[in-house]
Amino acid sequence: xxxxxxxxxxxxxxxxxxxxxxxxxxxxxxxxxxxxxxxxxxxxxxxxxxxxxxxxxxxxxxxxxxxxxxxxxxxxxxxxxxxxxxxxxxxxxxxxxxxxxxxxxxxxxxxxxxxxxxxxxxxxxxxxxxxxxxxxxxxxxxxxxxxxxxxxxxxxxxxxxxxxxxxxxxxxxxxxxxxxxxx
Numbered sequence: 001x002x003x004x005x006x007x008x009x010x011x012x013x014x015x016x017x018x019x020x021x022x023x024x025x026x027x028x029x030x031x032x033x034x035x036x037x038x039x040x041x042x043x044x045x046x047x048x049x050x051x052x053x054x055x056x057x058x059x060x061x062x063x064x065x066x067x068x069x070x071x072x073x074x075x076x077x078x079x080x081x082x083x084x085x086x087x088x089x090x091x092x093x094x095x096x097x098x099x100x101x102x103x104x105x106x107x108x109x110x111x112x113x114x115x116x117x118x119x120x121x122x123x124x125x126x127x128x129x130x131x132x133x134x135x136x137x138x139x140x141x142x143x144x145x146x147x148x149x150x151x152x153x154x155x156x157x158x159x160x161x162x163x164x165x166x167x168x169x170x171x172x173x174x175x176x177x178x179x180x181x182x183x
Contacts, residue, residue: 005064042102069144088145094124118161
């Protein structure tokens with residue numbers, strides 16, 4: 001059986017879109033962001049999540065992931081409130097940032113850990129753009145304060161890399177790895 005160690009509805013939707021059958025069981029870990037290297041941070045959090053769920057299901061396959069947005073190696077997690085979301089969007093305005101998703105697939109003694117990085121360029125945003133977007137409520141539960149799969153797409157000038165990574169899971173890469181686990 002495959003377990004998704006995440007409460008993210010976007011990760012659930014992407015795995016479903018790819019045709020996988022799985023059970024959602026979020027890991028109950030401390031997800032406090034610490035460290036300077038976004039790639040290491042998301043890989044370490046994914047590993048912690050996978051281990052937490054695998055401890056309850058030692059004979060099954062566990063997939064865990066974590067996503068952050070980084071601008072000049074400054075990590076932007078999920079905004080704490082509307083003011084924090086506005087601050088993040090001002091920082092991202094007219095600039096290129098990186099989205100990192102670390103993942104871990106774990107089954108007994110086998111562990112595959114990786115990270116996917118995608119560059120995202122924003123249009124320059126006016127205060128009206130930022131206020132209007134925040135008023136939708138969409139940015140409040142997303143790393144970096146935006147969702148590219150929703151109205152946040154209107155903020156994005158372009159991307160360099162995996163679109164689905166920005167949504168929260170590099171599903172093509174993950175699919176290929178899951179197949180090596182027999183899923």
